[in-house]
Amino acid sequence: MEFFSHPLIKEATIEKREYQEKILNIALKANTLCVLPTGTGKTAIAILLAAHRLAEYPRSSVLVLAPTRPLVEQHKRAFESVLNIVEPVLLVTGKIKPEEREALYKEARVIVATPQTILNDVSCGRLELSEVSLVVVDECHRSVKKYAYPQVLEKYFIKSKWPRILGLTASPGSDISRIEEVKRTLHADAVEIYTEDEPDIKKYMKQVDLEWQHVEFDDELKKAQEYLKAALRDCLSKLKEFNINIYTKKDLIEAQHKARMEVGKKKNPILYYIVSLIAETLKLWYALELLEIQSIGAVKKYIEKLEGEKSRSAKRLVKNETFNKACEIIKNYKGEHPKILKLREIVSNIFKEDENARVILFSHYRDNIENLYENLKGIDGCRPCVLIGQSKHGLSQKQQVSMIRDFDAGTFNCLITSPVGEEGLHIPSADIAILYEPVPSEIRMIQRRGRVGRTKTVKIIFLITKGTRDEANYYISQRKERKMKKILKEMKENTNLLNWSGAANNSVQ
Structure with missing residues (x-):
């Protein structure tokens, strides 16, 4: 077995794989969005790139961002086990006093943290980004909207003397506008994508056996399901009278947000009714969801909660005859x-x-x-x-x-x-x-x-x-995954901002 060799990488710790070497050579030249299947060594690429950047800029440091504390801890262990540096990898949490964090930042060569912690410290002047030579963004599909990633990366790109960004994900999404937003946030000139089906990857993938276990409602639960569906259809019809057409839960949530915004501008009784009607519809939607895809205990608990609520929408719902027929079946149901x-x-x-x-x-x-x-x-x-x-x-x-x-x-x-x-x-x-x-x-x-x-x-x-919606949800996710792979392949083919023809021949050993 052949291993990557670098002065800042411990011997025989990262097995050399051709696709990792290709991605590394590109990431050495440009900000890169890297999409690899889970378990194929995205972190190894990040560690190798960190070693190269620290060697090229000896006074610099590397920042590794991940969205949760367990992931941050995982990165700390991974980098410490492979990087050949004297300084320990600094794991930054809110538990460390601000003044202590400021001092620790100045000594650290590799910093791992959640983006929110880093954003706070950069905003307060405790962390200076000018000498950070690399930011690794794990789970970079989160680099959208109001999440902390975009804010940290924008500040970094402006302040760093030697900016370089590597975004890592197995699943950037199937929405082209979202993927483009991730790419813009990362300032990515290169998109590197490999799927499970490609020869370079396939030989490293472990066998995964898929099994589908289908179950079916008995007659009682089917009847409760039908009553809830009928009550939901009634609410959706009422919303349609106000030109509010709902097809998904997302539509419903967006309609609720829009109606609330309108109420803030106009004190119209009709708008208040619409807001309440949308809330009632959401409650019905959720009750049906719990029945169809969760458990009898969960939907019983939710019905009890609704019966104790004081909101107009809840009061109206518990008086709904069709809804109550469903509730009666569910409450008296002895099975699971x-x-x-x-x-x-x-x-x-x-x-x-x-x-x-x-x-x-x-x-x-x-x-x-x-x-x-x-x-x-x-x-x-x-x-x-x-x-x-x-x-x-x-x-x-x-x-x-x-x-x-x-x-x-x-x-x-x-x-x-x-x-x-x-x-x-x-x-x-x-x-x-x-x-x-x-x-x-x-x-x-x-x-x-x-x-x-x-x-x-x-x-x-x-x-x-x-x-139930279990079946629809499964097929929706499959369709979106196929769409995501198609978009990313097209994006990779069209990303020709730099000439990569000689990249694979670079002297990364």
């Missing part, structure tokens, strides 16, 4: 969602067949995660734990890091996670990913799949309820 039953069966079989198996279970709604935990904790051989974000009595970032380490070490063997566990985390011990519900986002589906399969053959199991 067919997905829960299937999940228990799957998890039980996994640990019967292999007591050393490690499972990651993804679920979108936090209200359902507690229910999943309760359902799995009694299964022989299953030691579940929960990974959730900080809000609403969740886990602190320190607790999140600790939970991931405990799972990786084998203290727990089934990690039930909210969206906080989808992005970027490297959990080499995981064998199986179970997607409790498909999500209509190509970015999130790619991220979820990418948590396993980095070091060994793995299985990914999709749970899908027939005749």
Whole structure:
């Protein structure tokens, strides 16, 4: 096996791969958006580029940005294990006093942090960007709108003496305007994309077995579903009378935002009614979502919450005859969602067949995660734990890091996670990913799949309820992923701002 060689890289730590060398040679010449499948060594490219920049500009430092504390910790460990420098990699958190951070910045050669922390310190003058020779932007698909990445990168590009930006992602999205925005934010002159199907990549990809488990509602749940759908159709028809046409949840949220803006400008009673009607429609939409793709416990809990609400929309909804027919069925239902039953069966079989198996279970709604935990904790051989974000009595970032380490070490063997566990985390011990519900986002589906399969053959199991939005969401994400790959390939072919013909022949060893 051949390894990359560089004075600032420890010997025999990064296996030489042709596609990494090609991307590195381009990134040495220009700001680059790098799109690679999960587990194919994006971080290794970042470390190699950091070594070259630190060698070329010995007085400079390198800044590595990632969106969450667990990811930042992961980068610290990766860079420290490979870079051959005396100074320790500086992990910056809000727990370090501001005056201490300012002093630490001056000594550090590699800094890893969340973009918000860096933005605060740059804005307050604690961190000077003029001598930062490289910024690595992990999960750079977040480099849009009001997120901190664009603000940090704009300041960096203006102030740095030797600006260089490397953006890393497995999933930039299928919206051409969004990808172009990411590219602009990164000041990227080059776009490097490799897919799982390309020969250079394929030989390094681990086998991933996909399995689809379909379940179906019984007659009672189908009836409750129909009542909720009928109530929802009624609300959508009323909105249509005001020329508000709704096809997706996103349409509904945008309509709500627009109506609220209008209420702020005009004190018109009709506008107040529209705002309330949209809120009622959203509540119905959410109740149907919980029934179709989550659990009976989650929708029961939500109905109880609605019955205690004081808002006009909630009061009107709980008086809705059709909605109440659905509620009566759900409240009196003695069984559980067919997905829960299937999940228990799957998890039980996994640990019967292999007591050393490690499972990651993804679920979108936090209200359902507690229910999943309760359902799995009694299964022989299953030691579940929960990974959730900080809000609403969740886990602190320190607790999140600790939970991931405990799972990786084998203290727990089934990690039930909210969206906080989808992005970027490297959990080499995981064998199986179970997607409790498909999500209509190509970015999130790619991220979820990418948590396993980095070091060994793995299985990914999709749970899908027939005749529900589960089916639509799955096919939407697949269509968007195909569209994303097509856009990126075209973008790569059309990116000819610099002449790369001799790049692959550069003397990177």
